[in-house]
Amino acid sequence: MAGPSRKDAYIGNPEIFIKLMGSIDTFIQQNNENVRKVDDWMFDVENELQKIKELLEQRVMDAHTKLQNADFELNMCRSMPSYDSENRPQKPNCSSQESARLKAKRQLDVAQKNLNQMNELLRYAQKFAREYDDKKQNFVKLLDNKLPSSVSTLHKHHQIMQEYLNLNINRNGEK
């Protein structure tokens, strides 16, 4: 027998199509599951990021409240009448309230900057998720459309080959 030529059909193993169809089905099944795991992981990370954002927003609100309270305390202090030892009116000493207000203001600035950074991180996350999603869509199309379609084609090849093999058996049987 001459070696296989590209013009001729050469099939060394009649089970090749069955084997390929099985492998493709397994690949589709396993990788649909793998894609789902990636999605779950991303969902968990995004949830975690969202919780961190909410925590940082809460800190900004708390810092706002503290600053408002410190402002109130400072204004109260400044409006309180104060007198020296000789009973003359003097400017009240509000240094502790001023210090508390300064601290509260700094805490608010820090909380706000942390929240801004968090928002920037979230923008990065969204950008990266979109980039990933493009690649995922192509892969999902492969799993949902292209590979199942190739299984159909292989199935047709298998049927043709079975018919051919049956034909040969019948001919041999006649002899």
Added chain:
Amino acid sequence: MARSNTNNQQTQEHKFESINPLVDPFHDSCYYFFQELNKVSEVWDDAASESFRHEVTVHSQNITKNYVEGVLDIYEKYSVILEQAQKLTKWNAGFGGWMSFLDLSMVVERGVSRLFFNRDDHRL
């Protein structure tokens, strides 16, 4: 036949180094699947086989490689982002030197380039 047994033995003995928990599950299914597809021409060699090689084997390999690179990428980038976000929740976050948005982008990109320079491109 003997050669086939040796190949099977090599296939079974193939061990993958762990990369990350998202990519690792793709190792076995992709490696063995494409190994099998690439060997198709040994037992099936005609015009239909050639078409199968182009339309299924090569195409699937490219799409899968691209996707797994995307998974590597998103794992690395999300991990860096989560790590940076968790730092912002620390009690002393923001009281030291500020990380600018440029620094932030560099941290993310550095994490990713580390992945790209160290990765093994021949897994699929």
